[in-house]
Amino acid sequence: MGEAGDLEVTRHEPVMVREVLHYLRPHPGGAYIDATVGGGGHAEAILQASAPDGRLLGLDADPEAIERSHRRLHRFGHRVTLVHAHFDHLEEVATRAGFVPADGVLMDLGISSDQLEEGERGFSFLRPGPLDMRMDPSLPRTAADLVNTLSEQELARLIRTYGEERYARRIARAIVAHRPLHTTTELAELIARVVPRRRGQRLHPATRTFQALRIAVNDELGALERALPQALRVLRSGGRLVVITFHSLEDRIVKQFFRREAQDCLCPPHQPVCTCGHTAQVRILTRKPVTPSPEEIARNPRARSAKLRAVEKL
Numbered sequence: 226m227g228e229a230g231d232l233e234v235t236r237h238e239p240v241m242v243r244e245v246l247h248y249l250r251p252h253p254g255g256a257y258i259d260a261t262v263g264g265g266g267h268a269e270a271i272l273q274a275s276a277p278d279g280r281l282l283g284l285d286a287d288p289e290a291i292e293r294s295h296r297r298l299h300r301f302g303h304r305v306t307l308v309h310a311h312f313d314h315l316e317e318v319a320t321r322a323g324f325v326p327a328d329g330v331l332m333d334l335g336i337s338s339d340q341l342e343e344g345e346r347g348f349s350f351l352r353p354g355p356l357d358m359r360m361d362p363s364l365p366r367t368a369a370d371l372v373n374t375l376s377e378q379e380l381a382r383l384i385r386t387y388g389e390e391r392y393a394r395r396i397a398r399a400i401v402a403h404r405p406l407h408t409t410t411e412l413a414e415l416i417a418r419v420v421p422r423r424r425g426q427r428l429h430p431a432t433r434t435f436q437a438l439r440i441a442v443n444d445e446l447g448a449l450e451r452a453l454p455q456a457l458r459v460l461r462s463g464g465r466l467v468v469i470t471f472h473s474l475e476d477r478i479v480k481q482f483f484r485r486e487a488q489d490c491l492c493p494p495h496q497p498v499c500t501c502g503h504t505a506q507v508r509i510l511t512r513k514p515v516t517p518s519p520e521e522i523a524r525n526p527r528a529r530s531a532k533l534r535a536v537e538k539l
Contacts, residue, residue, distance in 0.1 A: 254279060264337055315455040486507045486536070
């Protein structure tokens with residue numbers, strides 16, 4: 226498919242493709258899982274690198290993302306299996322599809338440009354639309370449900386915890402005083418009025434609140450905690466897990482999980498004899514997170530907060 230065809234399929238540019246391929250090491254005959262396939266950019270690169278007979282299983286909670294990936298990856302034929310499923314069902318889906326054991330698993334946890342630029346999805350404060358923010362439209366709660374039903378204390382806690390927003394209490398108070406709120410622009414304009422903006426500040430005042438609501442609506446951190454152990458279980462010995470995060474909450478979960486699974490004993494240091502029975506499951510490949518090159522950030526500013534971590538199963 227040429228460049229014009231790709232533009233029709235997706236507007237999303239995958240992050241750190243070269244680095245993903247370096248750590249995942251796709252090869253002919255391998256079986257790979259892209260647990261958050263999105264627009265199919267990473268999947269396409271993995272399939273190309275594992276030609277002629279490498280296979281890929283792609284999952285996504287967003288049915289529109291699965292459709293975009295179908296169009297982008299159709300030329301790979303039977304080498305591709307795409308499933309509408311959240312990545313915290315990884316083990317079940319991979320087992321059913323015949324991808325256990327897998328040679329590699331990729332999790333790219335960023336929200337895609339396609340989702341941000343579709344105002345009706347409600348992810349972006351730059352696009353007018355309903356306060357939805359559901360990756361999977363079948364989820365029961367929208368961002369509007371949270372904004373209009375939670376107490377001031379609950380809202381402040383959510384915005385502070387998931388958005389790391391210092392003005393969480395002020396924002397929550399303003400939301401309660403002005404609700405019901407139903408659109409992205411209503412909420413963004415309200416936050417902009419109550420949050421001080423420092424000179425030279427790049428972040429829109431609503432950025433952290435929108436992040437917090439999106440995380441809560443989709444249970445993103447809980448899903449990540451459930452998915453990481455599943456990814457290790459489906460990998461063969463020597464298989465690799467690569468995770469790309471976009472904010473500190475996700476990165477902390479991944480870093481701590483990798484560190485824990487790289488240790489032989491998890492007992493308290495003062496305990497003379499090990500009773501936990503834990504043995505190291507992985508070898509850490511990235512002592513520090515890998516970040517995009519300056520050239521990539523200049524080409525794709527949304528990549529600037531990305532961090533990549535990788536492990537190899539023992």
